[in-house]
Amino acid sequence: MKILFVYPQYPDTFWSFKHALKFVSKKAAFPPLGLLTVAAMLPSEWEKKLVDMNVTRLTDDDVKWADYVFISAMVVQQYSVKEVITRCKKLRTEIVAGGPLFTTGYEDFDGIDHFVLGEAEVTLPLFLKDLEKGCARHIYASGTRPAISETPIPLWSLINTKNYSSMNIQYSRGCPFNCEFCDIILLNGHVPRTKDREQLLAELEELYSRGWRDSVFVVDDNFIGNKKKLKLEILPAIIEWRKGKRYPFPLFTESSINLADDEELMKLMVAAGFNTVFIGIETPNEESLVECAKSQNQNRDLVASVKKIQNYGLEVQGGFIVGFDSDPLSIFKSQISFIQKSGIVTAMVGLLSAPPGTRLYQRLKKENRLIEAFTGNNTDCSLNFIPKMNYETLIDGYKHILNTIYSPKHYYERVKVFLSEYKPRRETAGRLQSHHIKALLKTIWFLGIREKGRRYYWKLFLSTLLKQPRKFPISISLSVYGYHFRKVVKKYVSLPLPSSWP
Numbered sequence: 001m002k003i004l005f006v007y008p009q010y011p012d013t014f015w016s017f018k019h020a021l022k023f024v025s026k027k028a029a030f031p032p033l034g035l036l037t038v039a040a041m042l043p044s045e046w047e048k049k050l051v052d053m054n055v056t057r058l059t060d061d062d063v064k065w066a067d068y069v070f071i072s073a074m075v076v077q078q079y080s081v082k083e084v085i086t087r088c089k090k091l092r093t094e095i096v097a098g099g100p101l102f103t104t105g106y107e108d109f110d111g112i113d114h115f116v117l118g119e120a121e122v123t124l125p126l127f128l129k130d131l132e133k134g135c136a137r138h139i140y141a142s143g144t145r146p147a148i149s150e151t152p153i154p155l156w157s158l159i160n161t162k163n164y165s166s167m168n169i170q171y172s173r174g175c176p177f178n179c180e181f182c183d184i185i186l187l188n189g190h191v192p193r194t195k196d197r198e199q200l201l202a203e204l205e206e207l208y209s210r211g212w213r214d215s216v217f218v219v220d221d222n223f224i225g226n227k228k229k230l231k232l233e234i235l236p237a238i239i240e241w242r243k244g245k246r247y248p249f250p251l252f253t254e255s256s257i258n259l260a261d262d263e264e265l266m267k268l269m270v271a272a273g274f275n276t277v278f279i280g281i282e283t284p285n286e287e288s289l290v291e292c293a294k295s296q297n298q299n300r301d302l303v304a305s306v307k308k309i310q311n312y313g314l315e316v317q318g319g320f321i322v323g324f325d326s327d328p329l330s331i332f333k334s335q336i337s338f339i340q341k342s343g344i345v346t347a348m349v350g351l352l353s354a355p356p357g358t359r360l361y362q363r364l365k366k367e368n369r370l371i372e373a374f375t376g377n378n379t380d381c382s383l384n385f386i387p388k389m390n391y392e393t394l395i396d397g398y399k400h401i402l403n404t405i406y407s408p409k410h411y412y413e414r415v416k417v418f419l420s421e422y423k424p425r426r427e428t429a430g431r432l433q434s435h436h437i438k439a440l441l442k443t444i445w446f447l448g449i450r451e452k453g454r455r456y457y458w459k460l461f462l463s464t465l466l467k468q469p470r471k472f473p474i475s476i477s478l479s480v481y482g483y484h485f486r487k488v489v490k491k492y493v494s495l496p497l498p499s500s501w502p
């Protein structure tokens with residue numbers, strides 16, 4: 001068999017980091033971990049190629065070469081997916097589709113020959129068995145939550161790691177919480193399933209042996225879902241492994257806010273090389289947290305929790321949402337105030353969306369409030385439901401948040417607030433590489449000379465270099481992120497309101 005793995009293109013969003021990647025001469029933030037893992041599950045004698053459309057162009061010759069095209073995607077990639085399907089059908093190459101987009105909405109896609117839905121450890125072997133017999137079905141699906149202790153190491157040989165700013169690995173699947181708007185429970189379940197120590201170290205070793213020395217993203221739904229195993233087994237093992245390798249690369253992941261309640265866990269994570277965590281803050285409005293069942297965020301001083309995590313040496317990136325039924329008209333002002341006070345520099349603010357199958361989706365469906373298809377991009381000013389707040393008020397308020405927090409003045413102020421709280425370990429994770437120096441020179445040109453907010457850049461540049469030199473590299477990285485966010489915000493805030501609204 002000849003198998004072509006295709007990863008569709010991402011639109012330009014907060015998460016693409018498209019404009020920031022130019023500074024470090026990279027083409028994409030992360031490789032397609034799911035496809036690389038599936039590739040490792042296929043027979044070793046099969047020929048395999050991978051085209052990441054975020055890195056390179058998909059050609060007709062690529063498609064013609066393959067017996068099957070395997071495609072996986074997130075919802076936000078759906079428009080690129082449809083283009084790939086059209087090309088494959090025109091060239092008469094069969095398509096096998098799986099991953100989050102298809103698992104939660106395969107009915108929306110015509111032209112797919114075989115759907116392998118759910119988790120590949122369960123459904124892929126069934127497909128391969130039938131394929132060998134010549135009787136492969138159209139749909140393979142299962143609600144089984146497999147142990148991931150046998151999941152193979154991703155087939156990294158299919159990519160050129162130099163095209164990416166970070167590598168990624170997975171330690172666990174699932175989240176112990178059940179937020180109303182989140183589809184993680186649908187995809188990966190409520191009970192966290194983890195890999196064992198040897199398995200995880202083998203994946204880190206594989207990246208190390210391939211010469212990787214930049215950051216590694218642990219892509220878990222909630223890294224701290226099983227705290228006990230982390231503290232007793234996993235983090236101590238990573239700490240020892242890193243010592244033996246002279247601290248080769250920094251790690252970052254996603255976590256819930258209750259990380260702030262466990263000082264031992266924070267210390268171990270930092271000792272293991274973690275320097276950043278993404279946390280779903282969502283909203284400072286307590287009624288909205290109750291509405292969406294974000295129990296882990298309720299009844300706590302969220303700003304204090306964020307600062308505590310920063311004090312232990314972890315940068316907190318945050319997800320924020322406006323558009324809850326319980327949001328008051330003051331929510332836009334309070335979101336801005338919270339973000340500025342907390343020092344969450346990378347603040348991903350989006351409109352509430354209702355992914356298909358979630359409890360929010362089901363509730364809004366019963367209330368007859370669903371109206372549009374889900375785009376998967378909660379920053380494009382689209383809504384797939386009728387909000388309680390006046391539509392124009394909500395969109396205008398949302399745009400006001402973006403315009404404010406990503407203006408050079410507010411953004412660089414927030415960097416300073418963060419740096420005043422951030423206490424990184426003295427041991428330096430990662431190593432200075434040539435593209436880091438090139439990136440610094442590019443920031444001086446684009447941010448320090450060409451951009452209108454250059455005076456804020458130079459104030460941060462000089463004050464950090466002179467007063468907090470150990471924090472200088474992260475201050476430059478955050479400056480670059482700000483450039484990217486401003487580019488994305490400029491595009492989205494210029495979008496006109498639809499001519500009609502229900």
